[in-house]
Amino acid sequence: MTPRTPARFADSRHEDRRRTFPALQPLEGEDFASSWWGNAWVEALEDTALDRARLTRGRAYARRGHVDAITVTPGRVMAYVHGTRPRPYRTEIRLRTLTDGDWDDFLATAAARPDHIAALLDKDVPHALASVADLLPTPGDLIPDCSCPDDGYPCKHAAALCYQTARLLDEDPFVLFLMRGRGEREILADLSHRNATRSAAERTGAASGTPVPTVPASEALAARPLPPLPPPFAPPAHPGRPPAYPQTPGAPDPLALDLLATEAAARAHTLLTTGTDPLAQLTQWQDAVRLAAAHPGSGLTASTRALYRDLAVATAHTPTDLARAVAAWRQGGQAALAVLEEPWDPPAGPFDRARPALIAADFPHFRPWRNHLSTRSLQLRFGRDGLWYGYESDPDRQDWWPRGTPDADPVGALTALLGR
Template sequence: PPATSPSADDLRRTFPAERKGPNGTVGEGSWWGSAWIDALEESALDPARLARGRDYAGHGRVDAVTVTPGRVLAYVHGSRPRPYRAKISLPTFTDEEWDRFLDAAAAQPGHIAALLDREMPRSLADCGVPLLPAPGELHPECSCPDSGRPCKHAAALCYRTARLLDEDPFVLLLLRGRGERGLLAELSRRNATLAARSGAASTAARMPGVRAREALAPRVLPPLPRPQPPLPHPEQPPAYPAAPGGPDPFALDQLATDAAARAHALLATGEDPVAELSLWQDAVRIAAARPGSGLTGTSRAQYESLAAAAGRTATDLARAVAAWRQGGREGLAVLEEPWDPPAGRFDQARPVLRAAEFPPFTPHRNRLTHPEGTLQLRLGRDGLWYAYESEPGRDDWWPRGTPDHDPIGALTALAGGEA
């Protein structure tokens, strides 16, 4: 039995009516709240009544809910003006069952911490005491004339109760017979008892102490030794063997090599060279570091994994990798971020191209497009021109060549000098 008698207000909790949810739905909740709903639905005789009850709960037809040991009670609005009185009953624990439950909860400090965070650990729910209701343990009652088991009003109350359990597992413990304050006090007492027994049984020597006056006395500490100079280059990681069903050893090697290079740069300069990259930029950087180009049989799996993590497609990643290899972070910005350059170099590029006997390029923002739609120049914020190619009529632009301060130089290798 508990060390102190529970107070009446600890054994009665009232929750206000819930407003109508989005689209009138109840929503997904915790695993223990779902177990409560499973116990209801597995013993229900009419799925249609359950569906009506879920709809009632989702549309806020359940008034304030009162929870006491072994019972949850509320008025539910149906089709008639006067609401119906619905009740769900659940067997409470015996003193022996409570002793087993409390011993299991106090044995691991993590259990108490989880309960305080309004979480129910599975290990605690499976400690040998049937905390979660089994099919047939929930007994619905209602003042309406419907003889269904449960009727839609009792089902609505049950779904509303599941929401309360999601938010606070102490509601389930109250239904099993104990209130929150009494439970926490008893858990604290048992935890202290276990700690005292553990301390008495321990034969380990106590740590030597020091007087507070001595610990807080001002003193001059010797200077710290100079740090060791960093290695001239990061070392190679160990080889990762391939295993059936395991991760790609090449991908692991690439990630480990990249982490070693970043750590080496951080030790040498105090700065992480990729700390300011977004998730997408870092995915592009990692994929660009892999040898080869385009989507091949060996690279497709890694491209798809990296692209999915950033919410993009493998084709998006392949195009971005080409831009990164063309100009690094600035090259990727040229691919994805059109901008309006000021008057000057951009306006001077068209007469320069005409003087080199290229046809008139069509300007749009920072881009100049060949009239045949197969070549394009993009001016980056770094003042370099980036060349792009596309199949005729497809508007599918891919980075090509090397950036150049001169638009003719950026195009020459691609256009072959032809107009």
């Protein structure tokens, strides 16, 4: 004698095998389905249709919300669909349910892989599962029926119901499983039971089966020669380019981000290819001057003015101080910046021979002060590197700015300064 199903479980299963969905809102400018199984449902409908005109009217009915609440039970989808008459038509779509053997194959395949179970819980259907038991309808698998006098296959009311059903499937693939014969709670309970049984069997097999091969700790930790490391990858020919940073309210300045990323890439590339960091010995002020000097525009554009302002504030200088330092850096790098900022007393020799050489070249008389030779508007400064650096100022203003190209010959440096 077959044992009777407990009444409580029978009632629960009955409720699980009948779902009613409220009428869906009208749809504008969107597809009825975006999931692959929802689109498979639509394709099965359209491949079966004998009259494309009825499909077109059915799509329009569905989009305008002519389909009332939809009830789904195993093998059947039913709804009332409004047409041209005041009284709606009772419309059904029937399809084949799966056999117990089909469901056993489907559930066994799903339980065998945790990722399949996770996908189902996330309302997703892996392609591999759908093909196990022919879950998806094929052309001719959907059988429409409607109380309207239209004998089309399908009529526009049945087509509208099919299109709206695709929207339900898109949101919840368990609607498709219910059409094929099993409810969501029933499927999940079966999967949970199969998964627990499988885990218990694996634990039992691991406990009673062949022991896992092991290695003694003394052997694993014993000293032994290690294989040589693989050769490092060849460095790229040039540092990489940073991504483009958009201008977003409240976000960091994209120019500053681009500058920092570019600088970091160039510095890393130099360290990788030469083994030395050319910026490691720079002070914060020197590095700020270098950064500003590397950016074109000389502080004249809005972006470079902002850069100069921020760098000057960060280093306790004025934008004018920074602009003057940038001019020196562009004149000769770190050595030229030292000439701008550090007067010093040169020993006898090249500095003492500079004034006679300038006089012999018919240049005006220069007054010496420490490592400077100056007139009212021109100046030469002798650097610790043995080069002469040119400067200009408005007459009698003492507002000296680096100009020209450094030269070991004071006459050459002055000629470059005057542009001769």
